[in-house]
Amino acid sequence: MAAGHRACNDVTVTPSTIDEIKTPALIVDQQAFDHNCAAMDAVLPGAALRPHVKAFKSTDLARRLAAAGHTAFCAATPREIEGMVAAGLGEDLLLANESLDVARLGALSENANITVAVDSDATLDAAIKGGIRSVLIDVEVGLPRCGCSIEEAGPLADRARAAGLDVRGVMGYEGHLMMVEDRSERIDQVGSCMSDLLAASERVGGKIVSGGGTGTFDSNTWCTEIQAGSYLLMDTQYAKLDLPFRQALSVLATVISVSKKGWIVVDVGLKGLGMDHGDPTWPDGEVFFCSDEHTTLCPPEMSAWSVGDRVQLYPAHVDPTVAKHTQMWLVDGEAVVDRWAVDLRHW
Amino acid sequence: MAAGHRACNDVTVTPSTIDEIKTPALIVDQQAFDHNCAAMDAVLPGAALRPHVKAFKSTDLARRLAAAGHTAFCAATPREIEGMVAAGLGEDLLLANESLDVARLGALSENANITVAVDSDATLDAAIKGGIRSVLIDVEVGLPRCGCSIEEAGPLADRARAAGLDVRGVMGYEGHLMMVEDRSERIDQVGSCMSDLLAASERVGGKIVSGGGTGTFDSNTWCTEIQAGSYLLMDTQYAKLDLPFRQALSVLATVISVSKKGWIVVDVGLKGLGMDHGDPTWPDGEVFFCSDEHTTLCPPEMSAWSVGDRVQLYPAHVDPTVAKHTQMWLVDGEAVVDRWAVDLRHW
Numbered sequence: 001m002a003a004g005h006r007a008c009n010d011v012t013v014t015p016s017t018i019d020e021i022k023t024p025a026l027i028v029d030q031q032a033f034d035h036n037c038a039a040m041d042a043v044l045p046g047a048a049l050r051p052h053v054k055a056f057k058s059t060d061l062a063r064r065l066a067a068a069g070h071t072a073f074c075a076a077t078p079r080e081i082e083g084m085v086a087a088g089l090g091e092d093l094l095l096a097n098e099s100l101d102v103a104r105l106g107a108l109s110e111n112a113n114i115t116v117a118v119d120s121d122a123t124l125d126a127a128i129k130g131g132i133r134s135v136l137i138d139v140e141v142g143l144p145r146c147g148c149s150i151e152e153a154g155p156l157a158d159r160a161r162a163a164g165l166d167v168r169g170v171m172g173y174e175g176h177l178m179m180v181e182d183r184s185e186r187i188d189q190v191g192s193c194m195s196d197l198l199a200a201s202e203r204v205g206g207k208i209v210s211g212g213g214t215g216t217f218d219s220n221t222w223c224t225e226i227q228a229g230s231y232l233l234m235d236t237q238y239a240k241l242d243l244p245f246r247q248a249l250s251v252l253a254t255v256i257s258v259s260k261k262g263w264i265v266v267d268v269g270l271k272g273l274g275m276d277h278g279d280p281t282w283p284d285g286e287v288f289f290c291s292d293e294h295t296t297l298c299p300p301e302m303s304a305w306s307v308g309d310r311v312q313l314y315p316a317h318v319d320p321t322v323a324k325h326t327q328m329w330l331v332d333g334e335a336v337v338d339r340w341a342v343d344l345r346h347w
Numbered sequence: 348m349a350a351g352h353r354a355c356n357d358v359t360v361t362p363s364t365i366d367e368i369k370t371p372a373l374i375v376d377q378q379a380f381d382h383n384c385a386a387m388d389a390v391l392p393g394a395a396l397r398p399h400v401k402a403f404k405s406t407d408l409a410r411r412l413a414a415a416g417h418t419a420f421c422a423a424t425p426r427e428i429e430g431m432v433a434a435g436l437g438e439d440l441l442l443a444n445e446s447l448d449v450a451r452l453g454a455l456s457e458n459a460n461i462t463v464a465v466d467s468d469a470t471l472d473a474a475i476k477g478g479i480r481s482v483l484i485d486v487e488v489g490l491p492r493c494g495c496s497i498e499e500a501g502p503l504a505d506r507a508r509a510a511g512l513d514v515r516g517v518m519g520y521e522g523h524l525m526m527v528e529d530r531s532e533r534i535d536q537v538g539s540c541m542s543d544l545l546a547a548s549e550r551v552g553g554k555i556v557s558g559g560g561t562g563t564f565d566s567n568t569w570c571t572e573i574q575a576g577s578y579l580l581m582d583t584q585y586a587k588l589d590l591p592f593r594q595a596l597s598v599l600a601t602v603i604s605v606s607k608k609g610w611i612v613v614d615v616g617l618k619g620l621g622m623d624h625g626d627p628t629w630p631d632g633e634v635f636f637c638s639d640e641h642t643t644l645c646p647p648e649m650s651a652w653s654v655g656d657r658v659q660l661y662p663a664h665v666d667p668t669v670a671k672h673t674q675m676w677l678v679d680g681e682a683v684v685d686r687w688a689v690d691l692r693h694w
Contacts, residue, residue, distance in 0.1 A: 022448065024694055054639055076640040097640060098603040099614065100655055101369065119604055122654035144635060144643050146604040146612050175638065256445040257466055257493040265493050267446065271670045272694075276622035276637065288491060290623065291522065292401055292666050293423040293444060296491050307469035308447055319639050323618045324671070326693055346673055347371055347619075 015329065015336045019310070023254040024268035026321070026328040027312065028233060030337060032248035033330070036231050037068060039244040043218050044226055050074045050094060050210060053344060055229025055319050058328065059087035060340035065232075066091075074210070074227050075344075081105050083344040085112040094210070096171060096227055098123045098138065098146050106131025117171055119148040124160055134166040136208060139200040141172035141193040150196055154203030169208030172197040173227070178215030183242055187219040194222035214238055214245070235318040237277045249328075250312035251280065251321065253295065255305060262298060264305045268313065269293045274320030280313040287313070362676065362683045366657070370601040371615035373668070373675040374659065375580060377684060379595035380677070384415060386591040387578050390565050395572060397421045397441065397557060400691060402576025402666050405675065406434035407687035412579075413438075421557070421574045422691075428452050430691040432459040441557065443518060443574055445470045445485065445493050453478025462515055466495040471507055481513040483555060486547040488519035488540040497543055501550030516555030519544040520574070525562030530589055534566040541569035561585055561592070582665040584624045596675075597659035598627065598668065600642065602652060609645060611652050615660065616640045621667030627660040634660070 015021045040049060046069040053062055054076035062073060062084065072092035075081050078101055081093050090112025095105065098119055103126075105114050115134040118124040127135055137157050140147030148156060157167045174193040180186040194211065201209050212226035215238065220226060230238055233249035251273060253266035270290045273280050279287045285299040295313065299305055315321040322328070323345055330338035362368045387396060393416040400409055401423035409420060409431065419439035422428050425448055428440050437459025442452065445466055450473075452461050462481040465471040474482055484504050487494030495503060504514045521540040527533040541558065548556050559573035562585065567573060577585055580596035598620060600613035617637045620627050626634045632646040642660065646652055662668040669675070670692055677685035 022694070098612075098654075100601060100603065120654050123603065140606065140608075144606070144608070144610055145638065145641055147606075149607070254447060256447065256470065259487065259491070259494075260496070261487075261491070263491055265445075267694075270621070270623045271667050274617070274622075275667075276617045291492065294492055307445075307467050320618050320622075347369070347614075 017334045017336060018252070018329075018331050019334070021252060021329055021336065023252050023310070024272045025252045026325045027250045027252045028328050028330045028340070029248045029250070030330050030332040032234075032246040033232065036234065036245045036248060037065075040217065040228070040231050041068065045069060047072055048225060050225045050227050051232075052076070052096070052213070052227045052229030053080050053084065055322070056232060057322055057342050057344035058340045059083055059089060059343055060338070061232070062089055063087070072225070077347050078102065078105055079347050080344045081114060082108065085114075090114070094136065096173075096210070100126045102126050102132055103130035109133055115168055117146070118156065118160070119146050121156070121159070124156060128163045128165065132165070134168050135160050136168055136171045136206075136210060137200065137204045139170050139172040139197055141174050141196050141211070142177070143173055143175040145173075145175070147172060150200045150203070153200040157204040167204060167206050169206030169210065169224075170197055170201045170204050171208070171210035172200070173211055173213070174216060174220070175213065178213050179237065179241070180215075181241060183219065186216065190216050190220050191222070194220060198222060214243065215241060230318050233318045233322070235277070235321070236281045236314050236316045247314055249318055249321070250314050253311050253313060255307055255309040255311065258302070258305055258307055260302075262302060263288055263296050264299060266295050266297060266311050266313075267293065269295055272321075272324055273313070273315050274317035274324070276320060277316035280315045282311060282313055284311065364681045364683060365599070365676075365678050366681070368599060368676055368683065370599050370657070371619045372599045373672045374597045374599045375675050375677045375687070376595045376597070377677050377679040379593040380579065383578050383581065383592045383595060384412075387564065387575070388415065391573055392416060394419055397572045397574050398579075399423070399443070399560070399574045399576030400427050400431065402669070403579060404669055404689050404691035405687045406430055406436060406690055407685070408579070409436055410434070419572070424694050425449065425452055426694050427691045428461060429455065432461075437461070441483065443520070443557070447473045449473050449479055450477035456480055464493070464518055465503065465507070466493050468503070468506070471503060475510045475512065479512070481515050482507050483515055483518045483553075483557060484547065484551045486517050486519040486544055488521050488543050488558070489524070490520055490522040492520075492522070494519060497547045497550070500547040504551040514551060514553050516553030516557065516571075517544055517548045517551050518555070518557035519547070520558055520560070521563060521567070522560065525560050526584065526588070527562075528588060530566065533563065537563050537567050538569070541567060545569060561590065562588060577665050580665045580669070582624070582668070583628045583661050583663045594661055596665055596668070597661050600658050600660060602654055602656040602658065605649070605652055605654055607649075609649060610635055610643050611646060613642050613644060613658050613660075614640065616642055619668075619671055620660065620662050621664035621671070623667060624663035627662045629658060629660050631658065
């Protein structure tokens with residue numbers, strides 16, 4: 001989608017430069033984004049990567065990945081799958097999550113190739129009843145969340161096949177290892193988890209072994225496809241690791257108040273920032289605290305700051321930050337080059 | 348708005364009972380909500396309260412408050428003001444925040460009575476240029492955020508009047524005192540802050556002295572009006588105080604996975620919960636952790652839980668939780684009695 005479209009909130013905006021963007025707003029640095037795409041593609045080209053749309057919730061962005069050869073996607077919510085189908089991106093969609101509300105996806109199977117994860121009789125029953133044609137067996141590999149045991153995986157696959165479903169393989173997310181800072185330790189631990197997933201794969205059959213994420217994109221060499229999404233836009237949490245990805249996402253804000261006591265206040269707060277990993281980072285000074293619609297910042301040189309100045313804050317967690325906004329602006333230096341609607345939000 | 352309206356996400360839903368509501372979803376307990384309204388009205392009837400729409404972002408809810416005599420509202424964003432005007436709730440709207448983007452509000456002044464807060468020459472200039480007719484002088488009373496000093500307040504008011512604006516008075520938010528747990532200590536500290544605000548009021552003139560919030564609604568006896576909003580729906584953070592308000596808001600979720608290792612997983616995570624004050628509370632057991640679209644819970648009795656069961660989680664911070672959803676369902680016991688659109692989101 002080209003720049004200059006009608007934005008949300010009944011405000012017609014046609015920003016051609018970053019200065020003209022109304023704040024608060026999500027900014028994507030095109031050079032960092034392109035770098036991240038290239039760095040990933042060098043390791044995981046085409047079908048070796050199944051990009052996770054939960055990290056960016058935008059079909060405009062997804063379309064770029066499809067054009068680069070990543071035509072299979074995964075998602076965390078039925079809504080994300082629906083939106084991808086509606087955008088014509090339904091070549092190979094995986095709901096990499098359990099849901100009882102999958103009949104809405106089964107109804108889309110004429111126009112798309114949809115696979116859902118199941119980890120229990122109840123979720124498999126919902127898939128069968130909902131007209132889902134393909135499943136992966138979701139196996140718990142150490143993260144205390146969804147997924148069945150290795151022992152449960154085989155019988156579940158047998159039941160699915162008996163019901164006429166295509167069992168494409170297994171998935172298992174080693175999410176508890178994403179932030180292991182030491183690379184060799186990360187590889188060792190991922191290997192241990194993935195040996196469990198491969199054991200389940202032997203019992204389940206099918207070609208797919210799906211797992212991984214941005215933190216293990218190149219250390220998880222056991223999966224046939226990696227489910228990564230955060231690498232595209234990045235956040236300060238992932239930036240702590242030794243990853244070849246750059247921080248592409250920031251939140252643009254305007255200084256609305258300057259205090260002689262040593263702080264400035266900008267017009268984005270915790271309603272525009274994912275806060276579960278903590279405060280955002282401001283490269284030009286200290287983040288004092290965030291409240292609903294404000295962030296108070298402490299610059300090293302107060303005299304340099306006036307009401308109306310702009311700042312860019314770097315969020316600690318990309319996924320929930322993006323989900324709080326309706327759009328992202330792609331910028332190249334000062335120029336606004338595209339607007340990406342965040343159109344896969346909610347459930 | 349009556350129940351049974353078309354919900355978001357292209358899913359037509361007509362829930363008549365809580366069991367039929369698609370998850371995740373915001374639930375408002377009608378009895379608790381009505382209790383909270385009555386408890387507030389007993390202390391601050393009519394114009395003594397200026398409800399803060401930032402806490403609920405819904406004109407459906409605001410309309411109930413207006414019907415109960417609270418016809419003056421305050422807001423944190425221009426978008427909230429615009430939405431209130433569009434809903435016919437523009438009798439007396441205060442943007443209790445600084446903004447340089449107020450021309451969009453000045454343009455609405457034919458249909459509404461809009462006042463904006465200013466704390467600097469720059470924000471006053473924006474108000475004058477933007478066609479704003481009324482201002483309050485925002486005074487910093489201890490919270491390190493917006494607001495001018497007592498000394499700056501008088502000259503700013505003089506400048507506003509010289510430009511033909513109506514200076515209605517002062518505002519000052521003692522937000523740093525909302526969570527002081529000891530009541531007498533809270534009253535002492537609020538009194539100290541408010542003596543600053545009254546000193547500024549003497550220099551500024553005008554009838555309004557606006558401030559306070561849910562935490563100080565009955566201890567701040569110096570303001571002519573209290574800006575409270577959280578009392579309506581409440582959260583677990585405010586519940587720690589000795590306030591007469593009940594937890595009315597919860598997030599309804601469905602169990603999507605049950606592990607023999609001792610946990611269950613529900614289909615709402617940190618994208619549906621305000622996380623800046625920490626994890627939500629689950630009355631029936633422990634909250635293990637939240638991820639994007641999941642919360643892992645540890646029940647005391649695993650055998651009691653199956654896939655498809657429902658849980659209600661109580662968020663730690665109401666404002667950002669509501670802002671992540673498109674609607675709230677008002678329930679009376681098991682019956683769904685109304686749907687409130689969350690229509691004042693974004694900026």
